[in-house]
Amino acid sequence: MQTPTISGSSQPRLARGVRLQTDPKTGSSVLLFPEGVLELNETAQDILARCDGRTVSDIVKALADEYNADNEMLAADVRETIANLQQRKLIELT
Amino acid sequence: MIVPRPYALLAEITYRCPLHCPYCSNPTQTRSDQELTTTEWTRVIREAAELGVLQIGFSGGEPLARPDLADLVRVAREANLYTNLITSGIGLDDDRAGALRDAGLDSIQLSFQSDKTDLADELAGARAHQRKLNVAAKIRAAGIPLSLNFVIHRRNIDRLSEMIDLAEMLGAERIELANVQFYGWAFLNRAALLPTREQVVRAREVTTAAKARLSGKIDIFYVLPDYYETRPKPCLNGWGQRYLTVNPIGEVLPCPTASSAIPDLRFENVGAHSLDWIWRESESFNRFRGTEWMPEPCHSCPQREIDFGGCRCQAALLTGNAANTDPVCDLSPNRSIVDAVLSNLNSSTDQVTDWTYRVNPQHGQR
Numbered sequence: 001m002q003t004p005t006i007s008g009s010s011q012p013r014l015a016r017g018v019r020l021q022t023d024p025k026t027g028s029s030v031l032l033f034p035e036g037v038l039e040l041n042e043t044a045q046d047i048l049a050r051c052d053g054r055t056v057s058d059i060v061k062a063l064a065d066e067y068n069a070d071n072e073m074l075a076a077d078v079r080e081t082i083a084n085l086q087q088r089k090l091i092e093l094t
Numbered sequence: 095m096i097v098p099r100p101y102a103l104l105a106e107i108t109y110r111c112p113l114h115c116p117y118c119s120n121p122t123q124t125r126s127d128q129e130l131t132t133t134e135w136t137r138v139i140r141e142a143a144e145l146g147v148l149q150i151g152f153s154g155g156e157p158l159a160r161p162d163l164a165d166l167v168r169v170a171r172e173a174n175l176y177t178n179l180i181t182s183g184i185g186l187d188d189d190r191a192g193a194l195r196d197a198g199l200d201s202i203q204l205s206f207q208s209d210k211t212d213l214a215d216e217l218a219g220a221r222a223h224q225r226k227l228n229v230a231a232k233i234r235a236a237g238i239p240l241s242l243n244f245v246i247h248r249r250n251i252d253r254l255s256e257m258i259d260l261a262e263m264l265g266a267e268r269i270e271l272a273n274v275q276f277y278g279w280a281f282l283n284r285a286a287l288l289p290t291r292e293q294v295v296r297a298r299e300v301t302t303a304a305k306a307r308l309s310g311k312i313d314i315f316y317v318l319p320d321y322y323e324t325r326p327k328p329c330l331n332g333w334g335q336r337y338l339t340v341n342p343i344g345e346v347l348p349c350p351t352a353s354s355a356i357p358d359l360r361f362e363n364v365g366a367h368s369l370d371w372i373w374r375e376s377e378s379f380n381r382f383r384g385t386e387w388m389p390e391p392c393h394s395c396p397q398r399e400i401d402f403g404g405c406r407c408q409a410a411l412l413t414g415n416a417a418n419t420d421p422v423c424d425l426s427p428n429r430s431i432v433d434a435v436l437s438n439l440n441s442s443t444d445q446v447t448d449w450t451y452r453v454n455p456q457h458g459q460r
Contacts, residue, residue: 017201017239017267019176025099025146032176034201034241034268035315037101037148089267089313 006079006086008057010093012047018090020048031090038090043081051091056082095384097334097374099146103175104153104339104350107135107166111156112184114219114451115207117245117280117287120155121354124455129342132162134364136169138340141369143173147338150175151203153350155342158185164193171198178203180243183229184222191236202233203241203270209256217249219451230264241268246297246319247287248445254300262312269312271301273319277351277407285446288439294322321432325397326404326420333382333406338373340364346372348379348406355407356416382406382417389417391425 014020019032029045031038040048050059060075067074085091108129109120130138139150150170157163158181170177178201179194194202206226207214214223233240242261246254254271261269273294276284289297301316308314320327330337330349339347345361346369347353353361359381362372373379381387385398392403403409404420412421413428421428439445 015267017241019200021148021174023148024174030148032149032200034178034203034239035102035149035151035270037176086310089310093310 006056006082006093008060009055011053011055012051012059012082012086012091012093013053014048014051015089015092033090043077044085047078047081048085048091095380095386097383098336100142100338100373101147101336102149102151102338103139103142103147104151104337105135105139105166106153106155106339106341106350107157107163108159108342109155109455110159111154111182111452111454112159112220113156113182113222114453115217115245115279116219116283116449116451117247117274118452119275119278119280119351120452121278121351122282122452123354124343126343127455129160130340130344130364132165134344135162135166138344138364138369139166139169139175140173141364142338143170143175145370145373148176149178151178151180153180156182156184158183158190164190164197164199167194167199168197176200181205182218182222183226183233184220186229186232188232188236191232191238195236195238199238201239201241203243203268204230204233205243205245206257206260207244208250209253209260213250213253227264230266234265240264240266241270242266243270243272245272245274246289246317247274248289248293249287251289251293251297254297255304258300258304258308258314262308266312268315270315270317272315272317273297275317275320277355277411279450279452281411283449284435285439286449288321288435289319291322291436291440294319320405320408320422321436323422324424326401326408326422328401329405329408329420330402332384332399332402334373334379335383338369338379340369346376346378348382351407352378356410359416387417389419391423391427392419395425 023030029040046063060078064071064074167177177199180203183204207217211223215221244257274280274287305314334348339350344364347361359378361378362376388403392398406416408420409418410416412431419426421431
């Protein structure tokens with residue numbers, strides 16, 4: 001399946017019927033959806049914690065500032081994670 | 095052995111159902127019709143959350159047959175569980191849809207038998223299809239996320255594309271296209287339900303194309319027709335690893351079909367033990383946990399932690415021994431059993447068409 005291009009101005013949000021919550025047994029974040037539990041890696045946790053109406057570019061910038069990281073590498077990482085979650089209908093882009 | 099924590103509880107709250115689908119995975123014989131009470135289910139749900147469960151599926155039978163469904167959903171939400179209702183939709187009016195939404199229901203998985211009324215009603219053994227279409231609209235109106243579920247078999251597999259169109263038209267977020275798995279009534283009716291090889295090949299093409307077309311719009315989950323595979327499904331992600339089922343009479347099962355498929359396994363009841371004890375300590379949950387129990391060719395197989403030797407129920411139903419390698423695996427010494435079933439169907443011009451409709455457990459509820 002080809003990866004769709006993720007525009008910097010699009011706003012990712014949790015898709016309908018998907019819940020982000022802390023797993024009380026591990027303290028880490030999980031996505032819950034019909035018949036599914038996804039344990040999130042650090043990148044996905046960082047992104048989903050910031051899916052509050054911000055654009056993809058703003059999320060990249062916030063993470064780059066926070067981790068003092070190279071913007072371009074980080075941007076590629078964020079876009080890949082967003083594309084992956086979007087294909088599985090766990091987040092929606094508006 | 096380190097005992098893992100479970101992630102999901104399947105709550106089969108009743109075996110009663112207004113439909114009579116011949117592919118139902120429920121047991122063909124039930125030992126009792128004494129359903130757990132609301133208080134008992136409340137305790138089970140809270141114990142499950144304590145144990146680490148994050149998600150509950152309300153199923154059956156038809157869970158709407160229980161008037162306390164919304165109360166149980168509320169209990170589950172209060173325990174911070176993700177709540178999913180797996181239903182035929184029969185019995186869901188505006189009031190109940192509203193009550194379920196207000197109780198916090200996260201998602202409804204609505205079953206359809208086909209996209210066409212006459213075929214769907216023939217399969218369900220009831221006039222249900224038009225009512226289901228109305229129910230889908232009520233679910234959307236109540237604002238509850240909707241998944242559509244189709245069980246796929248020889249009689250409807252050629253209509254996959256139309257069924258996907260129906261799901262799109264009804265505004266579903268997800269579609270589950272589940273090739274029938276042969277347990278319970280489906281095992282009894284296998285000769286009439288098993289698709290041909292040609293149908294299976296075509297279905298894979300249709301699904302692959304639809305997945306690409308609907309990527310990001312509708313999530314399509316395709317359950318493989320495992321008799322046609324060469325490696326077994328990773329059933330349950332391993333016995334007693336992630337899932338548990340509580341059936342209507344309170345038996346706790348590693349797998350919903352185990353009570354009928356594996357008669358020599360004794361299942362514990364929530365009336366006698368805590369869920370925690372049953373999950374960790376009971377013989378039924380430990381019998382096939384991990385890899386130590388495995389016979390060859392599984393025991394030394396590099397795939398053993400990928401497919402876990404396949405399905406214990408399938409091994410029991412087809413070979414008479416639940417501890418055997420799932421005979422779907424082409425490394426199994428019993429693969430010839432599956433091959434014989436397939437070649438019998440695919441070489442014959444005279445296919446079995448009649449089946450036995452599912453019937454309800456015999457006595458009324460208490």
